[in-house]
Amino acid sequence: MLKNSNRTKALTLAALMAALANILSIEALTIPLIIGPYTSKIHFTQLPIFISAALAGPLAGMLTGAIGGLYMSYSVGIPFIVGGLAILGFSAGILAHRLKLRPMLSSIFAWCIQAPYVAVTDYVWFVYSRLMPSSVAMTVITTILLNLTIEAIVASIIATTVIHYVKRRGLFQ
Numbered sequence: 001m002l003k004n005s006n007r008t009k010a011l012t013l014a015a016l017m018a019a020l021a022n023i024l025s026i027e028a029l030t031i032p033l034i035i036g037p038y039t040s041k042i043h044f045t046q047l048p049i050f051i052s053a054a055l056a057g058p059l060a061g062m063l064t065g066a067i068g069g070l071y072m073s074y075s076v077g078i079p080f081i082v083g084g085l086a087i088l089g090f091s092a093g094i095l096a097h098r099l100k101l102r103p104m105l106s107s108i109f110a111w112c113i114q115a116p117y118v119a120v121t122d123y124v125w126f127v128y129s130r131l132m133p134s135s136v137a138m139t140v141i142t143t144i145l146l147n148l149t150i151e152a153i154v155a156s157i158i159a160t161t162v163i164h165y166v167k168r169r170g171l172f173q
Contacts, residue, residue, distance in 0.1 A: 013052055014052050014059075015063075016048075018063065018064045021067075021085075022067075024043055024045050024047065025071050025075070033147060042150060044154075046085075046088065046111075046155040046156075047159055047162075048064060049088055049089045050110075050159035051159050053096060053107075054092065054093070054096040055166065055172045056172070058092075058093030059093070060089075061089030061090055062087075062093070063086075068089075069086070080122070083121070084114050084121065087113065087114045087117055088111065092107050102160070107152065107155065108152060108153065108156050111149065111156075115145060118141075118145065118148065119141055122137070126140065
């Protein structure tokens, strides 16, 4: 059980990281990515989720993911993004705190836990809302998963560096 001061620190960190996750999902802050004939953009929404989860635990990671996914969910028009990012944050926190994995591994494995959720919910959303036929949906989802994998790897590398610095400087205990 966390003491009140530790809970306050964790909640404050989660709130700050959730705000940062929303800011980092703004289209103007994305990097163009071309995968074959498909053009996409890399965003860094996952970065503050990984940082929050590794420093403050699974509940802070889940809160950061859920709140931090609100803007992206709204702007893209897919309501399931909030749940997926909550799963990402919770999983990263569990893997970092309970299983004591290093930040990079906990982040990558958390993405592996989130990926099936993304595939299933996106498929259901695209096909059953009649946005696209199932054959097209599978191609789009495969591209989305590839894009999100690249984002998770880049974000986990950056998060590992940030977390190391924060811990070394004693900025979050």
